[in-house]
Amino acid sequence: MRAIVGYVGDDDANASTFHTEGWLKTGDVCYFDSKGFLYVVDRLKELIKYKGYQVPPAELERLLYSLPGVADAAVVPSMKQEDVGQIPVAFVVEKPGSNLSQHQIMDYVAKQVAPYKKIRKVVFIDSIPKSASGKVIRRELANLALSNHPVSKL
Known part of the structure; x- marks a missing residue:
């Protein structure tokens, strides 16, 4: 008996899957x-589209984790935005006693990535x-970013 792979009679679903x-x-x-070796580095639906470029959030998160003072990110x-598309917004949880500023974080990342x-x-x-299961609930953060959540300190 031959196994059937895909959706029977649904060519559109097969083409997209x-x-x-x-x-x-x-x-x-x-x-x-x-x-x-195969490496899984991000999800297509999570890519940020900035000025026609694709920005992988996981790459930026790895850099944020390497910054002393960052507990989670x-x-x-x-x-x-009309002229650029989407912009990357970082949500950061500081370690106790840390005193990071928005500018320190942005400068740290900027020195290590393409513009x-x-x-x-x-x-x-x-x-x-x-x-x-420990997976980031990105839609909640995206809603905060979309609501122009204020930056708590500079």
């Missing part, structure tokens, strides 16, 4: 290294919203 070579379109951004897009990947706004919050 499966690559022409049979791969499942998961929405993950991946690459193979020179040794053939997440990056989401702000509301769309289009720079964080353009920092919001300090008490905690990053997460699901029971």
Whole structure:
């Protein structure tokens, strides 16, 4: 008996779910290294579109985690702006006793990324919203970013 792969009688669903070579379109951004290892680095639907460039939040979050004084962080897009699209907004939870400023964080990241990947706004919050499994609930942060949540300190 032959296994059927895909949606029976629904060519549109098959085209949006499966690559022409049979791969499942998961929405993950991946690459193979020179040794053939596969690395999953981000999700397509989470990419921030800034001036036609794609900015991966996970890359910016890794940099934020490396900054002394940052206990937790997440990056989401702000509301769309006519001339640039979306801008990366960082939500940062500081470690106790830390005294980071928005400018320190933006400068730290800017020195390590291409100009289009720079964080353009920092919001300090008490905690990053997460699901029971520990996954960041990005839609809650995106709603805060869209509501022009004020920056708590400069």
